[in-house]
Amino acid sequence: MGYYLADGIYPKWSTIVQTIHEPVGPKKKYFAAQQEACRKDVERAFGVLQSRFAIVKGPDERDLDAPIGIGREATPPEVQIPDNEDNRFQEFLSRFRKIKDKEAHFSLRNALIDHLWEKFNGWNFDNIIELNPAKTTWKIKVEIIRLWRLYSAGNIESIEMVLVDSNGYTIHATVNEDVVPIFESFLEEGDSKIFINFKPE
Template sequence: MDQYIRIGESTVIESLRRFVTAVVDVFGEKYLRSPNENDTSRLLAIRQRRGFPGMLGSLDCMHWRWKNCPNPWHGQYTKHEHEPTIILEVVASHDLWIWHAFFGLLGSHNDINVLHRSHLFARLAEGDALEVNFIVNGNNYTMGYYLVDGIYPQWVTFVKTITNPQGNKKKYFVKAQEAVRKDVERAFGVLEAQFAIVRGPARMWDKATLRKIMTACVIMHNMIVEDERSEDEDEDVHYEGVGQLVRPTPPEVRNRTREFHEFLQAHHNITNRQIHAQLQQDLIEHLWQHYSDMYQY
């Protein structure tokens, strides 16, 4: 850079820091927002059409290699990649919009460790998230779910694939689940293709700057998705019958003495393995009965 445009390295680095800080401060509220009521209704309608009523998105993690990780931190940031990495957890939709991004945990963590530290289900456990009511195979459910791979726990909010499926119904479910879950893998690929700074190893020394760089890239990724989205893309999507959204009770009218009990009960409902198994079985039957011609063997 110094040879061609007469800008020194320190000036370039400082300009980068100021740029990503400005992007996060100005555009973060709009392009890193959680889905509102209209967003959720639209996404539920599209996902019901794809065979998964009640689905809120696809969840997964990626590792960003940290080339200039300080030597004393190498051990805690290194896992199976055999070099330091920092983890990004995202939820992506079919159009590759990233609705949730949590970045900064040590590369030695696995996806479950990241999940327990992210804020993805904090609003749901605290009673501040929209309640998604939907019906699958004749059974009622009150929580939306995410498509994930096999490492995630058996929670009501997750629908996982099946290892070594037996029978045509389960094999078909695995094929459909993995086909739709690739939305998040595609989002990672597009993010890396658009921004060379994410595709290559991180070269900064402090984590705060790396966090702002990754956050700014996610924001600009969503800007590009919005700009390239067709205005009539979802004109044929019908919002009726996709499930009911219930607003949480406003904090000012809640019984404060019961908040802790409600939090524990909400957490228990999220981690209920019995309902997780029932939801998976209902989706297997639902896909087999109504969408068997969508995914070909």
């Protein structure tokens, strides 16, 4: 069963994935940023379709007041009308209940949160050693390969590595706007740069 990206005005059904308002923690902040970014991409795509193809934008323009021809066509012999209408209706009700399952809605959202965070392969917040009072510098144990994965995934726009001494480096990294919500509590307002001091193991 597929799912749709939606905002908060829709019900919490198993086929609808909504953003998290006022997310707490890096995983939920990252999920909310990704959900909203993807939803906006879809909205923009449909905006282009609506501007180019009127049939997508407007309702069907058939004349609903035109008389409807009444007739009865013979049913071809190879078409069989099912006798188990009751069973089909029960199957329909079962599927409908699955769609409206609120527990499945939250299970799907939690699974997506974990999946996106694992795919993001994000910063290990448990390894933060020191955070200075200005909230712009982290001293963090981080592997260069992890930083490179973030850059390759497009989560970091640019990296400048400066050798401090024989024991460590300072990295100036400009993060992608979609990732800023994760670091927002550590960034100055309107800033998108993080400064990371780390020492190799």
